[in-house]
Structure formats: C-alpha cells, structure tokens
Amino acid sequence: MLLQDIWCHIHSLMPMQDSARSACVSHAFLDSWRHHPNLILNKETLGRNACGKGDIARTLISKVDQILKKHSRTAMKILKLDIFDCHDVDISDLNNWLQIAIIPGIEKLVLSLPSGYQEVYTFPCSLLFGQNGSSLRYLQLSYCTFRPTVGFGFLRSLTKLYLRNVRTTGGELGCLLSNSLALQLLELRYCSEIIYLKIPCVLERLSCLNVSACNALQIVESNAPNLSTFNFNGDTVQLSLRQSLQVKNLYMGCPNVSNLLCYAITKLPYVVSTVEDLKLSSPSGERVNTPMAAAKFLHLKFLEIYLDGDLSPGYDYLSLVSFLDASPALETFIFRVDQDEMLFDSIIGGALHMRQMPEHKHNSLKNVKILGFCSAKSMVELTCHILENATSLECITLDTIYDAEDEDFVGRCSETSARRSGKCSIQTSEMMLEANKARIAIVGYIERKVPSTVKLDVRGPCSRCHTLELISS
Structure with missing residues (x-):
C-alpha cells in the first residue's frame, strides 16, 4: 500500500498528459493515473481535433466522460474544463461532470463553455452547498448563468473568483460574496446583468477588485476594509469606496x-x-x-x-x-x-x-x-x-x-x-x-x-x- 501511495504521489507531480500515457505501462500506473488529482481538459490535452460539432463533439464528450468517471472515486484538487470551441455539449453531461468533480477536496474549478451558453446553461450552485464547496479556493466560470440565492453555501476557503461573460445580478452575486469571507480577489468581465455592485464589509481579506465591460453597471460600492487595488474598464460609474484609505x-x-x-x-x-x-x-x-x-x-x-x-x-x-x-x-x-x-x-x-x-x-x-x-x-x-x-x-x-x-x-x-x-x-x-x-x-x-x-x-x-x-x- 505504501508503494502505491508513492506512485500516486509521483504521478500527481507529473503533467497530466504524461501521467495518462504512463497508465499504459502497468496496472500500478493505471491505478495511479486514476488517482491523478489535477485534470486539465482542453484542446491541447484532449487533442486539437477534439472540439467541434457532430461526431467530433461526441468524441470529445466520450473522452471527458471516460476520464471523469474513472476519477469518480478520487478527490480531485483541480479541474480545468475548457470546451470553448465545442457547441454540442449537452447540459446533462455538464451537470454529470461537475457532480463528479465537486466533492470535498476540490480546490480549483475552471469551467469555460462555448460563447452563448450563458443563455442556455445555469451552473448548478447546489453542488457547492455544505462540505462539497468548503475546500474550493479558486472558481472561474465563463459563458454560463450563475444564480446563487439567499442561504447559499458557506465557501469558507474561496480566495479567488473570476466571472467572465456570466449572467448574474448584483443581488445574486451579493449572496455569494457575503458567505465567502476568505475572498482576496474578485474579477468581473462582461457580466451584463449587474447594475449595482456592492462589496460587503465582511470581506476583510479582499485586496483586489477587477471590473471590466459590465455595460449595465451604474454603481460600484465597496465596504471592504482592505481593498488596495481597483482596476476598472468601462463607462464611468458612481464610485463609493467607503473604506478608501487602503486603496x-x-x-x-x-x-x-x-x-x-x-x-x-x-x-x-x-x-x-x-x-x-x-x-x-x-x-x-x-x-x-x-x-x-x-x-x-x-x-x-x-x-x-x-x-x-x-x-x-x-x-x-x-x-x-x-x-x-x-x-x-x-x-x-x-x-x-x-x-x-x-x-x-x-x-x-x-x-x-x-x-x-x-x-x-x-x-x-x-x-x-x-x-x-x-x-x-x-x-x-x-x-x-x-x-x-x-x-x-x-x-x-x-x-x-x-x-x-x-x-x-x-x-x-x-x-x-x-x-x-x-x-x-x-x-x-x-x-x-x-x-x-x-x-x-x-x-x-x-x-x-x-x-x-x-x-x-x-x-x-x-x-x-x-x-x-x-x-x-
């Protein structure tokens, strides 16, 4: 058992593609690959011809499905799922993949969907409730709808949040922020439904706020006491930095x-x-x-x-x-x-x-x-x-x-x-x-x-x- 733990540790330090190739060598390596904690699934790792439509899209879906199901019994630490160029991924497949990945132990989740999916796909926030989301430190979502509500799970470890081309309102975002006390960096790009962005005072560790091209935005109010860096790109808005002495x-x-x-x-x-x-x-x-x-x-x-x-x-x-x-x-x-x-x-x-x-x-x-x-x-x-x-x-x-x-x-x-x-x-x-x-x-x-x-x-x-x-x- 000790030897297997050593192999798993060695494989966790290897690039994902090398670890996957080594799985062909022996059953021990195959088992180690199935315990690989960091999965980066994109055009480079899946094959440059893996994205597209029709049969090509089905090949991609099959590859991702097999990889994630083989890791379903393992606590993943990192999942980067970038299918930006594939427009035929079914919503049910996305939900199944996220359900496999978002379990206790997950630390970093990056989900990049095709342009336009923010109109048809809603990120399943319920997966982040309780212990599942308690270890998450880094969350990046692109081209989806994100609707956290009152009573949203307590993301006590989340330090970095990136939302790009995401449909969410200022009120919905506030439900997440008020329960993410460890947050250090918040970045919003092309989030067209936010009109009033309010940063609560409970975010004592928030030091960097990046807001870009949120075209409906009219007011930015920050009560974060230690905000030191503010990067803003867009139409001029009403700024209220009530704890501005740290900016x-x-x-x-x-x-x-x-x-x-x-x-x-x-x-x-x-x-x-x-x-x-x-x-x-x-x-x-x-x-x-x-x-x-x-x-x-x-x-x-x-x-x-x-x-x-x-x-x-x-x-x-x-x-x-x-x-x-x-x-x-x-x-x-x-x-x-x-x-x-x-x-x-x-x-x-x-x-x-x-x-x-x-x-x-x-x-x-x-x-x-x-x-x-x-x-x-x-x-x-x-x-x-x-x-x-x-x-x-x-x-x-x-x-x-x-x-x-x-x-x-x-x-x-x-x-x-x-x-x-x-x-x-x-x-x-x-x-x-x-x-x-x-x-x-x-x-x-x-x-x-x-x-x-x-x-x-x-x-x-x-x-x-x-x-x-x-x-x-």
Missing part, C-alpha cells in the same frame, strides 16, 4: 467616454484620496482641456496617462500641469499619446513665445517619460515647464514614435529586438515626418533647458529601417 492602486480605462481626464481630476481625489499608483486610459480622446483640481492626491507617487483616439484640435497639453499640481508627492510621470491625425499647431515655424507657469513647483518629480512626443507647441511647453519646475528631476525620456507594443523600445532594431523579430513596427509617412519635426523641436527648444543634473533620453525611429530627410527649422 493604493487604481486603473481606469473608459473606451466609450470622452474627457476621462476631466472626470478623474475633479472626482477621484474625493473617492481615493490615498491612492499612490494611478493609471488613466482615455481611448476616446479629450474634447476639453484638463481643469485645475480643487482637491489633491496627497499620496500619489506614480501617474500614467494614456491618450488615444481623437483629441480636439489644439488640445492644450500644458493643461496636464493640473495633475502635477494636484500631486505634491509625485515621483514618476508617464504620458503616452497616440494620435492618428496630427490636429495641432506645430511649434516648427510658429511663434517663439512660450507660456510659463513659474509658480507651479513639482519638488518630488524624479522621472518623466513622454511616449509619442510631437512638435505641438503646448507639448513643448509642458516639457519645458517640467524641466524648469521639477527641482528633483533625474531623467526625462522623449520618444517621438509611439508603439503600444514597444513599451521598452525593443522594436527599434536594437540587440534585444534583433533576437525577437529583427525589425521595427510599420510607420506611416505622416508619422515619420512628425517624428522629424518633434526631433527638431527638441533640439531647438528643449535641449538647452535641460539642467546638467538631468539625463535627457531622446528616442525615435531607427536609422536602419526608416530614412528621414532633415527639414530645416
């Missing part, structure tokens, strides 16, 4: 909302006053300049702003100084701007008068990156303002080419990129022309303002892939 990291991306920066500077200081790391993504662009802040981010040390989409013609980049003014402890500022159309007044050949704001000091700012630096007069003014008023500045990086996939400049035919793709990303002639103008603006207006204690790092298109014709300033 240190906040990301907001609003793909369908213009003027996110205006919303952030006027609303967020009152919602997350102690935030230390703030990232804002405005894919729909800004129609108005950023106003001055009435309140401050007193603890903010890292700020990243990403502007994409259409900016209003003549958008005033210098107005971003309001974020710097509102953040007296700010140490790092990263500004990413991706413009398809160059709708601004270039400083090249324009007026030499530059606005100055000498009363605005940024004594803690040490590191600045502007990715997508252009020759817009207001962007040059913003850069000069930082150089003149950031008394602790150590390094400023100006990149005249913005590449979303080239954050660390590895796509510029450097030694690193040569080991990867060996070539730069494609740039239009308009982008190349503007990169040349931006370089001229740096030489003509910025370089002379760089203090001797500050490192200036200027990036641009590489000479090997792109040839620039110099334009006289």
